[in-house]
Amino acid sequence: MACVADREDAVREVTQVYELIKLQQPLLLLHSPQHPPPPPSTTCQLAQSLLAKALRALNVALSVMKQQPAPVTPISVIKAEPHQLSPPCSLASAESQAAIVLSTATRGAKRRRSTEGKKKNTSSSWATVTAVPYDDGYEWRKYGEKKINGTLFTRSYFRCTYKDDAGCLATKHVQQMDNNSDPPMFHVTYNNDHTCNTSARANTGSSSNLAALLAGCCNMKQEPTGHAAAAAAATMDMKQEVQEPPLLLPALVDLQPSACFHHEQIPRCQEPLFPVSMEQQFVCGPFRDDDSEIPSATGSCISGETSWDGYSGHMAAAEDDPLLDLERFLFMDY
DNA sequence: ACGATTTGACCTAC
DNA sequence: GTAGGTCAAATCGT
Secondary structure (H helix, E strand, O other): OOOHHHHHHHHHHHHHHHOOOHEEEEEEEOOOEEEEEEEEHHHHHHHHHHHHHHHHHHHHHHHOOOOOOOOOOOOOEEEOOHHHOOOOOOOOHHHHHHHHOHHHHHHHHHOOOOOOOOOOOOOOOEEEEEOOOOOOOOOEEEEEEOOOOOOOOOOEEEOOOOOOHOOOOOOEEEOOOOOOOOOOEEEEEEOOOOOOHHHHHHHHOOOOOOHHHHHHHHHOOOOOOOOOOHHHHOOOEEEEEOOOOOOOOOOOOOOOOOOOOOOOOOOOOOOOOOOOOHHHHOOOOOHHHHHHHHHHHHHHHHHHHHHHHHHHHHHHHHOOHHHHHHHHHHOEEE
């Protein structure tokens, strides 16, 4: 039986760190193109310190969260590796699905992409399970929809809006997993990194992730996320009044796992969080083949709501998974 | 009018 | 033949 006080403590700690990050953000100049950035070394030190604290707090919180019933909005992100893939979607429950990750690489082993220019990217493919598949920081244009065998819902295909302009080959497809979970979960598979913008942006796969932000800050390559969340949401029917998201981190208004962020609240940290390489570089240690969801969940922590849920979803999916693995993972570098 | 989405056809791999 | 992925004309929304 989970202790409510522990949970509240965990949430409180996360909140504090989050607020700290928010307060320190002007120093980080994560989104302040008007001001010249501080020296890279200072920036990186501060960023890493904050990130370490955030991860530690999140770890504590998530440790408690593990005791809770799986909330909603599970999100897991993983660099797809053929050997760690689950069998094609039992599509049974949201909990189990949270950890299910498929790759186009594996599918590619079964079949190759049909048209030219799309078959060479099996190495740049990753998948995520999320409740918010359409707001991942990039602009997508839908180019197809298909009913897939064994699925209840059609699969939607998207490609980068800037495919023509910048030759960006990034694509993704979104598959709703079932209608048993609330909110509904989507399996999103990404192919190809974005080449329509800076390398940092392309590598992260999401301009919104804190680690990506930190990376961009340290590398001084982070660009204003011009065509980010606003248009991403515009690609779908879940259109809300999405404006250019606030440049500063939003207040951590609600850490309750059962709550859902509105677009205005989402700190622009939807999935995919980033490819493995980025995550390894700035957040975590080496991945484990048998625990591949953990890094991704961690990577999403800073964003708030969705990460919590994602983590919980993962935990629910792997009940035997000891927290020690997570702690080892989180504190490896501290 | 322009851009985005829809949808059936087509292509390719298995 | 089947299934997944993409194309492109038609349609829709602004």
